[in-house]
Amino acid sequence: MANNHLPGPHRKIIHIDMDAFFASVEQLDNPELRGKPIAVGGSEDRGVVAAASYEARKYGVRSAMSSALAKKKCPDLIFVKHNFKRYKAVSRQVREIFNYYTDLVEPLSIDEAFLDVTANQHGHESATEIASEIRQKIFEQTKLTASAGISINKFMAKIASDINKPNGQMTIKPHEVLLFLERLPISKFYGVGKVTAEKMNSWGIYNGYQLKQHSLEFLVQTFGKSGQHFYNIVRGIHNSPVQPDRIRKSVGTERTFAKNLVHQDDIVSSLFKISTTTADRLCQNNSKGKTITLKIKYNDFSVQTRSKTIQNFTQSKELIYENIIELLNQKALNLPVRLLGVTVSNLEIEEERNLQTNHQLKLSF
Template sequence: METQMPQRKIIHVDMDAFYASVEQLDNPSLRGKPLAVGGGEKRGVVSAASYEARKYGVRSAMSGYLAKKRCPHLIFVKPRFDRYREISQRIRKIFFEYTDLVEPLSLDEAYLDVTQNKKGNPSATMIAQEIRNRIFEETGLRASAGISINKFIAKVASDFNKPNGQKTVTPDEVPAFLEELAINKFHGVGKVTTEKMYKLAIFTGADLKAKTEEFLVQHFGKAGSHYYNVVRGIHNSPVKPDRIAKSVGAEHTYGENLVSEVFMEEKLQQIAAELERRLKKKKVSGKTVTLKIKYSDFTVQTRSKTLLYFINDSSLIMEAVKELLYQEKLKESVRLLGISLSNLNTDVREKGNDKNKKTVAVQLQFEF
């Protein structure tokens, strides 16, 4: 049965350079300086970069070696996730003062549905401003926000006036906003997809909107229907306060490249043990085991196997991992190994909760 979703008032709050900003907050001597959270050694990886470091092209997920090359005076600090979680929890308490419909995406960002809110404030723009002010007053940190009719547009909008800014896209502004948007600014369109779009003469939202759904599905598979809808402002995913993880994983980057599968087994056993600990802590099991291999040339390969039954035991995980490891010959020496478990038993519960749900269209008077 085809359903129609109501327009909503959605806020996407995104902390500005969160990890790096926390370090600068706690250590005033780091303020105003190019800073990277993560490993500064040759094989380290940048977890987060301050805005001062970003001016030099330093980005998260970049190797510490390359980051230092781009910014010789870059300062590296080790991450303190307990501290980041502590502040994140304080920020979420602020969110819950406005609405119970809060969907955290990570420690530093979340969606809020304020269509109906605890303050009785009809203006989502004013609520976003108030929340950002509260965050600064109570933590000393800055946040940016995007406000619109759905999660997709709110997410895109939150990047527009960073840092320490916000952007509202009202219902009337949605069509023009999306048509003028550069295709690489669409959330979910990464580097590879952007290049493919360019080859198809799709450079803006207007170019994307001009393509038929059949054309987009032909070139992008199921994602084609998604692109067809979002460029028209259609994205019906609700804010889910009980957002369920789709996978659980663990990985490790090694100080020296690994060249032998036999030696890798020992490393993978350690990763599987950590994964088992995380699975049991979350009280979940899964059917699909994925082995992640990052080679010395930074290319990434994944190999997956789906079982007939749910598992969360490291010995059973390793049975599948060994099969995947020897599935084909390694291309290069290996710098990172990871294991994840997906197709979780939570997926079954989530589908059960959604069964027979009916959505009713709602007409709302919006003040953004």
């Protein structure tokens, strides 16, 4: 057996994940959809599934799957148009529950977050009990269920939250971490995708114990920068703190069309609308950006992207649109267009934070 010494210090981290959030909200609001396989987003013939109910997941329907493939897997699948305004309202309710227990809340998305409850608002000693209370309050206030993982760091808490879904929780205590990781299939490691898992399998690595037998040098040589990460996590080492002020790195808008766009005028008109929506979102987030990116997906599902970094930060829809059209004119559009996207990154708020951090580092020496 490998060395089972687990380095400290440890935090009390909870990962909360709302169960099939978009789909569950739709089933809550529309009783006729309850117990049925539904997909939120897209349409029966076009688009992409944003979320699938657990009834649909039994057929293999997953988020980010094309609507056509989802319908093929589940012929009785019901497609529901998304209602982001409603989802955001529920998300705010859930966030208020989190904040009752701790100020250290790091949202990962609209439906999941990390909480550091090591030093919580009410002096609770048990993170497991806090997670139970949070899940109960979420259900009482929203009538929706959530799953939770509790452990010593974000990596372990994230893995734990997937074990007893839906509507359950799992605690992995400090003395359980290393043995748990050694037994965990490599495909279940958070952050190890299908391609990486297959590569690991080719080296005879199917679980944490087998991963642990390889040296840091081997892992870096074989997996590049990720090698250090794999070396650490299988030993229970993940020092990333819960960051309540996570900085948004980009703001963007994508649109999948009911019919492919083949005429330049239609593409240009659509890009104006998408650029305007992106600019509006920048204003809502009080952000400006320098890097503007155009994304085009064709009817054969091939994707092209092209970016341009301008001199000054902007949230102007006119300036964004002007640069998007310039990027469009640099492309040869040889196929019908299925999807268009406009993203603004390299945000001003991000750069300001980096400058503040650098300043603080200098002051500390």
